Amino acid sequence: MFLFLLLAVVAVAASIAMITARNSIHSALFLVVDFFCLAVLYLTLNAEFLAAVQIVVYAGAIMVLFLFVITLLNPGNEETDDRLRGQRPLAVALGLALLVEVALLLRTQAIRDRLGDFPPATSFFEQVQTRINGTPTAPIGNVQAIGIELFTTYVLPFEVVSIVLLLAVIGAVVLAKRQLR
Amino acid sequence: MLESYGPVLILILLSSALAALVLGLSSIMGPRGLGRGARDTYESGIIPTTSARQRFPVRFALLAMLFLVFDIEVIFFYPWAVIFRRLGLYGLIEMLLFIGLLFVGYIYAFKKGALNWE
Amino acid sequence: MAPLSYYFILSAVLFTIGTIGVLIRKNPLIMFMSIELMLNAANLSFASFARARNLLSGQVIAFFVIAVAAAEVVVGLAIIVSIFRSRQSVDVDDVSMLKG
Numbered sequence: 001m002f003l004f005l006l007l008a009v010v011a012v013a014a015s016i017a018m019i020t021a022r023n024s025i026h027s028a029l030f031l032v033v034d035f036f037c038l039a040v041l042y043l044t045l046n047a048e049f050l051a052a053v054q055i056v057v058y059a060g061a062i063m064v065l066f067l068f069v070i071t072l073l074n075p076g077n078e079e080t081d082d083r084l085r086g087q088r089p090l091a092v093a094l095g096l097a098l099l100v101e102v103a104l105l106l107r108t109q110a111i112r113d114r115l116g117d118f119p120p121a122t123s124f125f126e127q128v129q130t131r132i133n134g135t136p137t138a139p140i141g142n143v144q145a146i147g148i149e150l151f152t153t154y155v156l157p158f159e160v161v162s163i164v165l166l167l168a169v170i171g172a173v174v175l176a177k178r179q180l181r
Numbered sequence: 182m183l184e185s186y187g188p189v190l191i192l193i194l195l196s197s198a199l200a201a202l203v204l205g206l207s208s209i210m211g212p213r214g215l216g217r218g219a220r221d222t223y224e225s226g227i228i229p230t231t232s233a234r235q236r237f238p239v240r241f242a243l244l245a246m247l248f249l250v251f252d253i254e255v256i257f258f259y260p261w262a263v264i265f266r267r268l269g270l271y272g273l274i275e276m277l278l279f280i281g282l283l284f285v286g287y288i289y290a291f292k293k294g295a296l297n298w299e
Numbered sequence: 300m301a302p303l304s305y306y307f308i309l310s311a312v313l314f315t316i317g318t319i320g321v322l323i324r325k326n327p328l329i330m331f332m333s334i335e336l337m338l339n340a341a342n343l344s345f346a347s348f349a350r351a352r353n354l355l356s357g358q359v360i361a362f363f364v365i366a367v368a369a370a371e372v373v374v375g376l377a378i379i380v381s382i383f384r385s386r387q388s389v390d391v392d393d394v395s396m397l398k399g
């Protein structure tokens with residue numbers, strides 16, 4: 001509980017700092033802090049592989065790409081003028097309205113009943129094991145369980161991911177290649 | 182279950198303590214004033230010719246983009262490799278399809294010269 | 300362990316901050332980072348549901364979200380780079396026309 005509150009406070013503070021920082025490199029670094037907090041939160045949710053992937057992909061690869069593009073675009077400085085001053089309060093108001101909606105939703109009794117709460121910690125992998133192995137005794141790791149789920153139930157989405165990635169390669173080459181010469 | 186990450190926590194604490202110690206000691210014990218040349222990039226070396234805040238070439242960004250795509254591909258290899266025996270031929274064909282599609286992208290990038298550094 | 304609804308509230312707060320970030324910033328890179336934050340908030344919900352329902356599907360879908368987010372970042376940043384190259388500015392208000 002204490003860990004969750006600590007992580008939540010750090011994550012929210014880092015994300016607010018991210019959207020308000022004047023320097024976009026600072027924004028990127030605050031976002032990395034956010035990703036680390038979320039990775040630890042995934043650990044508390046028994047999603048070990050997801051936590052590792054979060055750090056490897058988000059903190060490792062995506063943020064490096066962001067930093068490369070930031071250094072490519074504005075080595076010097078920052079946005080200076082604000083043409084749409086009136087947009088800011090409106091944006092914050094709309095965002096808070098969204099938050100209030102979700103909070104009201106979570107307070108509704110019918111929804112709370114359906115959501116329930118976390119089952120006790122031990123039962124999670126036992127249940128997953130039982131569904132996959134037929135017996136709760138044979139130990140199974142998070143990576144194995146995810147692999148079985150991914151490569152049996154979700155074969156088609158998995159193959160579609162390769163098409164999405166192929167399109168990303170082609171898009172990046174077509175869009176960025178023009179500038180190479 | 183989270184207790185098993187205790188060593189990681191200790192490692193994080195130790196490394197941040199070390200960083201704080203090194204930075205703190207050098208700020209306490211180091212010389213104070215900024216003399217002539219202390220603000221230079223190399224205090225007693227080559228005088229920099231241009232600002233360090235230059236544009237990075239697009240090449241870096243393009244390579245990082247391609248790296249990101251193949252990084253995701255590798256992420257999907259891990260669970261596959263762990264349960265390869267259980268899946269057998271079925272898993273092999275699945276993965277060959279996946280790699281095959283991405284290999285098309287790799288050949289495309291290669292042929293377009295996106296991987297040349299010259 | 301914190302109750303399930305706490306995780307949802309955190310996820311909603313992060314998502315809201317991401318939305319506000321997209322709306323108030325004019326630097327497209329920071330708008331992109333805010334979108335990443337929103338995707339991460341959604342992933343947190345997926346992981347919480349996976350844990351609450353004793354199903355791994357939520358975690359698997361989080362992987363698909365990560366893969367799609369990566370593809371989106373690649374293409375989006377390539378577009379930003381190419382817009383910047385053609386008009387030397389990345390202010391989103393300058394790119395309000397469809398004609399290049």
